[in-house]
Amino acid sequence: xxxxxxxxxxxxxxxxxxxxxxxxxxxxxxxxxxxxxxxxxxxxxxxxxxxxxxxxxxxxxxxxxxxxxxxxxxxxxxxxxxxxxxxxxxxxxxxxxxxxxxxxxxxxxxxxxxxxxxxxxxxxxxxxxxxxxxxxxxxxxxxxxxxxxxxxxxxxxxxxxxxxxxxxxxxxxxxxxxxxxxxxxxxxxxxxxxxxxxxxxxxxxxxxxxxxxxxxxxxxxxxxxxxxxxxxxxxxxxxxxxxxxxxxxxxxxxxxxxxxxxxxxxxxxxxxxxxxxxxxxxxxxxxxxxxxxxxxxxxxxxxxxxxxxxxxxxxxxxxxxxxxxxxxxxxxxxxxxxxxxxxxxxxxxxxxxxxx
Amino acid sequence: xxxxxxxxxxxxxxxxxxxxxxxxxxxxxxxxxxxxxxxxxxxxxxxxxxxxxxxxxxxxxxxxxxxxxxxxxxxxxxxxxxxxxxxxxxxxxxxxxxxxxxxxxxxxxxxxxxxxxxxxxxxxxxxxxxxxxxxxxxxxxxxxxxxxxxxxxxxxxxxxxxxxxxxxxxxxxxxxxxxxxxxxxxxxxxxxxxxxxxxxxxxxxxxxxxxxxxxxxxxxxxxxxxxxxxxxxxxxxxxxxxxxxxxxxxxxxxxxxxxxxxxxxxxxxxxxx
Ligand code: SF4
Ligand code: SF4
Ligand code: SF4
Ligand code: SF4
Ligand code: SF4
Numbered sequence: 001x002x003x004x005x006x007x008x009x010x011x012x013x014x015x016x017x018x019x020x021x022x023x024x025x026x027x028x029x030x031x032x033x034x035x036x037x038x039x040x041x042x043x044x045x046x047x048x049x050x051x052x053x054x055x056x057x058x059x060x061x062x063x064x065x066x067x068x069x070x071x072x073x074x075x076x077x078x079x080x081x082x083x084x085x086x087x088x089x090x091x092x093x094x095x096x097x098x099x100x101x102x103x104x105x106x107x108x109x110x111x112x113x114x115x116x117x118x119x120x121x122x123x124x125x126x127x128x129x130x131x132x133x134x135x136x137x138x139x140x141x142x143x144x145x146x147x148x149x150x151x152x153x154x155x156x157x158x159x160x161x162x163x164x165x166x167x168x169x170x171x172x173x174x175x176x177x178x179x180x181x182x183x184x185x186x187x188x189x190x191x192x193x194x195x196x197x198x199x200x201x202x203x204x205x206x207x208x209x210x211x212x213x214x215x216x217x218x219x220x221x222x223x224x225x226x227x228x229x230x231x232x233x234x235x236x237x238x239x240x241x242x243x244x245x246x247x248x249x250x251x252x253x254x255x256x257x258x259x260x261x262x263x264x265x266x267x268x269x270x271x272x273x274x275x276x277x278x279x280x281x282x283x284x285x286x287x288x289x290x291x292x293x294x295x296x297x298x299x300x301x302x303x304x305x306x307x308x309x310x311x312x313x314x315x316x317x318x319x320x321x322x323x324x325x326x327x328x329x330x331x332x333x334x335x336x337x338x339x340x341x342x343x344x345x346x347x348x349x350x351x352x353x354x355x356x
Numbered sequence: 357x358x359x360x361x362x363x364x365x366x367x368x369x370x371x372x373x374x375x376x377x378x379x380x381x382x383x384x385x386x387x388x389x390x391x392x393x394x395x396x397x398x399x400x401x402x403x404x405x406x407x408x409x410x411x412x413x414x415x416x417x418x419x420x421x422x423x424x425x426x427x428x429x430x431x432x433x434x435x436x437x438x439x440x441x442x443x444x445x446x447x448x449x450x451x452x453x454x455x456x457x458x459x460x461x462x463x464x465x466x467x468x469x470x471x472x473x474x475x476x477x478x479x480x481x482x483x484x485x486x487x488x489x490x491x492x493x494x495x496x497x498x499x500x501x502x503x504x505x506x507x508x509x510x511x512x513x514x515x516x517x518x519x520x521x522x523x524x525x526x527x528x529x530x531x532x533x534x535x536x537x538x539x540x541x542x543x544x545x546x547x548x549x550x551x552x553x554x555x556x557x558x559x560x561x562x563x564x565x566x567x568x569x570x571x572x573x574x575x576x577x578x579x580x581x582x583x584x585x586x587x588x589x590x591x592x593x594x595x596x597x598x599x600x601x602x603x604x605x606x607x608x609x610x611x612x613x614x615x616x617x618x619x620x621x622x623x624x625x626x627x628x629x
Contacts, residue, residue, distance in 0.1 A: 029538060030538050030543070032542045032543065032544075033542065033543050033544030038538055038542065040536065058538065058539075058542075059533075059536060063536065068533070068534035069534060077362070077363060082363065236578075236581075237581060238578065238581075239527070239529075239550040239551065239578045239581055239582060240526075240527075240574075240576040240578065241526075241527050241529040241530070241549075241550040242526055242527075242529060242530045242533070243529050243530075243533055243539075243550075246529075246530065246533035246534065247533065259510060259513075260362070260513055260514075260517060260519075261513075262393050262396045262397060262400065262509045262510075262512075262513050263393070263396040264362050264367075264396075264400075264513075272534070273534070275526075275530070278525070278526040278530070278576075279525050279526065279574075279575045279576035280525045280526075280575070294576060294578070327539065329539075329541060329550060329582075329585050330581055330585065
């Protein structure tokens with residue numbers, strides 16, 4: 001890895017150099033009723049709109065590489081037969097300017113399933129191969145627990161990574177593309193004292209986490225506690241709304257639907273992201289539902305994230321970004337669910353269905 | 357020239373008829389509204405009765421699309437006759453599926469007083485507003501107030517092709533999240549999206565307007581939980597009841613909440629004495 005230092009004012013230059021591509025970055029999308037800024041990954045055309053000191057975005061950047069709805073292919077039907085057209089739906093490279101470590105790690109995890117498995121997904125691969133990623137150091141938020149998941153820093157999966165040192169950025173240069181782009185702007189070699197400043201910023205960040213998850217032997221404990229009563233408690237609270245999967249940077253499940261155009265001259269095959277919390281996730285042909293109860297579906301979500309993926313890849317499928325905790329209206333959070341499974345005790349002061 | 361086959365398989369063009377009872381006719385208008393695809397729609401089926409669109413009519417039909425709720429004895433009688441003739445009876449829109457906005461009047465127990473207030477001295481026969489299924493067997497519901505034309509087109513295409521017709525079982529939140537909306541609860545607004553059947557593409561939240569539940573409960577709707585959540589967000593019982601009551605799909609839950617609220621109010625009153 002190469003390290004450089006760039007003056008803060010120079011970053012605007014870098015933005016301009018990259019701006020011939022489509023830049024996606026954190027921008028403020030609104031303000032909540034209690035006055036908090038709400039951020040989202042959106043196309044950015046003006047450097048001043050880019051909010052690199054953003055807290056966290058309510059939604060991951062997933063829609064740019066794993067869109068919620070995607071047409072996989074179209075068919076045109078004519079008198080003598082039909083033709084199929086496949087489009088991977090990527091028309092230009094995307095520059096991601098300002099991704100946090102959790103989201104970069106999330107991409108690495110998606111790669112394991114969608115790129116490096118026996119059946120790579122070309123729709124994902126086409127978009128993933130056309131990405132340039134600039135990471136940026138974050139400030140831990142109340143719901144973040146990435147440090148527990150080992151995803152609070154990123155070692156690969158990005159092109160360059162920025163850490164704010166006050167007047168300048170400490171830059172980790174990971175790819176040749178990044179190196180070449182940086183040739184266009186002024187940078188300098190970091191000195192020993194810059195290393196010290198960098199380490200101080202990272203140490204400060206690490207002291208700011210307020211939420212954690214005890215992951216010791218978690219996969220085993222989940223096996224032991226499969227029948228625990230706490231699952232029922234969380235299941236009763238759950239709305240089966242699927243929002244947790246929609247906001248999750250690593251959820252990739254989907255359904256495929258085929259439809260015929262009303263003029264009967266064409267047809268489409270469309271994919272849409274799904275969630276294991278939805279009632280018919282485990283419904284099979286013939287109508288049998290393997291997980292009709294809410295708690296069995298909620299449990300499945302935790303087993304896939306923290307047990308199944310662990311078994312397959314020696315790591316969890318959760319990066320601890322805390323988005324599902326923030327988004328879940330029923331206040332079902334990963335740290336609380338896991339703590340309750342470990343202890344067998346339901347949390348106090350939270351009502352289940354019917355106030356139980 | 358109507359299409360008569362798909363991939364070489366001959367198609368049967370079903371005779372369809374549209375009927376309306378107590379409703380605003382907005383659902384039928386939705387179908388006519390879609391100029392771009394109206395001709396394609398008409399070439400898939402043979403419309404034999406559609407008062408809103410044509411003058412001639414016939415009593416020979418296979419699929420009856422019925423809009424509106426039932427509020428009079430003669431309506432119930434006419435609906436039963438339609439049922440006898442139609443092979444497939446489709447309830448179209450919230451009024452037909454749940455009673456719709458019309459059933460809001462059922463909340464006034466004293467129907468006579470309401471009649472006097474609304475119609476004055478003119479004698480008008482009007483009973484409680486009922487969904488079609490209270491009177492006849494309904495084969496298929498098309499939800500929404502109004503219905504979504506794209507959904508009707510998909511359903512009709514599938515009926516003609518002999519494909520199965522199904523609705524999303526999940527709630528509006530899935531579509532709302534897919535559209536990258538900011539959740540309205542973050543903006544301090546109530547929303548029934550987590551318990552209401554999807555299919556409208558999160559129409560209301562997309563315009564920053566909380567869902568009122570016009571498509572009725574989703575398959576795994578945890579209504580008690582969303583009521584607690586709205587209470588936690590400090591929305592008043594009246595606000596919650598209004599929302600649950602609006603289109604009739606959540607009638608049962610609105611009724612239970614009303615009873616509970618009345619009980620706790622009288623308890624408080626007694627405690628104050
Ligand atoms: S855990 Fe929360 S967000 Fe996920 S389905 Fe249940 S209620 Fe919805
Ligand atoms: S499960 Fe929740 S905390 Fe974990 S990665 Fe997904 S959204 Fe983030
Ligand atoms: S099974 Fe559930 S938790 Fe796992 S990726 Fe799919 S939706 Fe997400
Ligand atoms: S605005 Fe309503 S529909 Fe959208 S996510 Fe929030 S609760 Fe669900
Ligand atoms: S958001 Fe709710 S009220 Fe609005 S159209 Fe959809 S189901 Fe009906």
